[in-house]
Amino acid sequence: MKNFNSNRVFKRNNHEPNPDGEYVLYWMQINRRFHYNFALEYAVGWANKLGKPLVILEAFSCDYPWATARTHTFMMQGMKEHLEYADRQKLNYVSFVEAEAGQYESLLKKLASNAAVLVTDEYPVFIMRKRNETYPQELEIPYFTVDSNGLIPLGLTDKDPYSAYLFRKIMQKNFVEAFTNPPKQNPLEDLENTDKVELSADLYDGITDGRDSLEKIPEFVSKLDINQEVKPIEWHGGRQAALGMLGAFIQNGLKVYDEKRNDPDEKKTSNLSPWLHFGKISEYEVVKAVLEHQPAGWDLDKITYNNGSTGGFFNGDPNIDGFLDEVITWREVGFHYAHHRDDYDRLDSLPDWAMETLNNHRDDPREWVYTYEELANSQTHDEIWNAAQTQLREEGIIHNYLRMLWGKKVIEWTPDPETALEYLIDLNNTYAIDGRDPNSYSGIFWCFGRFDRAWQERPIFGKLRYMTSDSTRKKVKLKQYLGKYGNQKALL
Template sequence: MNTAKLIREVPSLRIRVPNERDVQPNGRFVLYWMIANRRTRWNYSLQRAVEWAQELGKPLVILEALRCDYRWASDRLHRFVIQGMVDNEAALGKSPVTYYPYLEREPGEGSGLLAALAANACVVVSDDFPCFFLPKMISVAAKQIPCRFELVDSNGLLPMRATDKVFLRAYDFRRFLQKELKPHLFELPTANPLIEVKLPQLENLPVDVIKRWPPEDDVSLKQVADDLSEFPIDHSVGKALLSGGQRAADRQVKIFLDQRLSRYAEARNQPQQEVASGLSPYLHFGHISAHEIFASAMEHEQWSPDKLSEKATGSSTGWWGTSEAAESFLDELFTWRELGYNMSSKRGDYNRYSSLPDWAQATLAEHAEDPREHTYSLAEFEAALTHDELWNAAQRQLVREGRMHNYLRMLWGKKILEWSPTPQDSLAVMIELNNKYAVDGRNPNSYSGIFWVLGRYDRAWGPERPIFGKIRYMSSDNTARKVKVKEYIEKYGPNGQRDLF
């Protein structure tokens, strides 16, 4: 892919200012508060912070902090984030940037750190992420930061502010992308915004700040990543199958492109084949950029922009001008993933039952009193104590590994709807289990999957069924007829540990 003509300035459409304060030219440094794009490459936020540092002739400080009182805080999630911090420490060690990794040991211990650093800053730059507790945290921070505060959207190929419309169907959003995305393909972030960049070196951080909030070093970061016992988090949720960080993300991209992509279109729905990209946890925590994945995939495909179709048909294949397998992957990465960002960035109730389409709420209400042959509590769902072996296997994979096969995740949700006393109860169970155990949970894309179970981005289906009404129906028996699951059930049985792949 020819990158010679790519624009190297952060597009203004990706920048928003949540306060009304001016740049403070007498500040000691530019501060990048890294909260979602936890990486040093292909990162518009870091690129914007570098631009400010160059323009003002000031040092750059990167604050990457991890609080311990976020909901669902656990060894699984903490470890993944801290492994990313280890990689960032290594990547920034020889750069002119001052990296400030901070880990909170007690709830509220880190309160005041951002304000203390911002008091010495000319400008503060952070990440614009429209989900979980981050929007509320940003709103509170905007009131405390005494200088210009910018949020930068580095989430996907399409800037979240490129449209004011909330799309209700994937087809409509895909058609919009095919009409509007082309200019943004030439606005990729700089691969490494710190290469050959000359910035003044900060002599030292404020003594009172580092004394009250001591930063970690590379040794302590590695130690706590291996032993998180000192943190007041949920230690019952153990480490995930995958490790976190930029380097692990790089390996995952290479594995996917070299070994899996060619089979993606035909085998991605087969639970007994490891064909999925495995990249969603890294995308969620910002350890890799969708832009970098795009560039790597297109280089692998030997693609050039002149292969794009001129027609915006809304079809999931044929527009990119790549292999069928790559078309299928790109549709997941951009249509379905960014559809979730479209919703969460424009509707404050994206994670509430009220956000469901009117038709879905109506049909579920009509069948809310239908008899349920089986009903389970949250604890029973969590412990995989249902009558359904396939469902239990999928739940055990989620608990053990921090992931679930994508096709079975749909079945998993449909059965929770069928076996819950009310549709509202089913939503609460799905959110709790997904966000507690899935490494890629708490994300716009994962909320899309949960709410799809209840009708979001879907249409009314017939015949009308008990409990489901006009909501799309799935069953374990039909799933077992469509895809091979015998070995999957054995592997994720109560005692099954046999390696399938």
């Protein structure tokens, strides 16, 4: 990897490569794609250095927080597409979805025991973060994590950015270098040793090979001990669907993004977050595709450092520039924040002013207090909130503008900030197909003041930014949205 991208590589233990290892193992945990993937590229580099073949493990456990039929189905659709691709390309690809807790770990350890080196995805939240802290101590081979999450390498920041403005400054200083040092489109093309690896006979001892489960996804998922109430959604979890969504957005939404992104009725945002979350598409590809639609004559020389301000950096079409600020600055600030903070999912991480104001208003009377079940079932007095929750429950997503209102209101309708946070994380990560992401924590904690500043003081919220359903109704186009999702009967 070139120098700039060495900021993406984290060596997690001090083992030397196992000279008897038969292959290099790339464990695909979250950036689940064969293209534009720095971690896969790095694993290919190790395989070439050692003259060994590469084995790619893509697996899925059934024993993790907020496991649902929705997430499983989406993920397995992507794995099925991968299996077909890997067969065509004759890759050493092991695909496995566990039916019982523990099978995944056992498979990983067996594969690692015959490997020379292990490379996997760097990811700053959720179970991947925990695994990447634990396994390097348990496995006897070098364990590298490689960041293929965004444009600005995680190793480039030395502390958590406390605002988008601060991170935007870093992004503006590094954008051109990041963009001109991209991941390779097809890193597997560089793999020198393409020998077929005969995996040891006991690899699947007591468990079935992943192929079976991917042939009959609904049947397999329905038997798992996971939350079956949260049903699969219409969107397909594969890369082809992600590329299709990107193409549709460029055609229909990009040129009006800035103007119409906040109107739920317009549906002009990209909808890419589910596939960005599972790594089916890389942020680099999205940025590249979008930049190709800047007005004629635009090139990278038009970019001017603008001290962290939103405008005046890309100097292209304001719709495109606005979208880039979301997908680069707002998406990545959360990755960098979590990378530096192990309290990223706790209230302690809030800036002092936010925690202080929440504490000052902790005992303020609440006009409405709802239980988790009432919230989950859209049973509040607020039509817009209920509609947003219904969209989340049924379709696995909420329109961005309403997502902010949705989060803010839970703070107002629960007994204290701790309960509000618990409910929000639970609702988001259970129902949202893009949940369990650094952006889940950015979005939820933004409602509590992370990356924000103090506003005028008011009950319950204190100095946190406040949002109301009445002003939302006046501000954005919602008629069709409420027609579609808003027919839940109010509780009161």
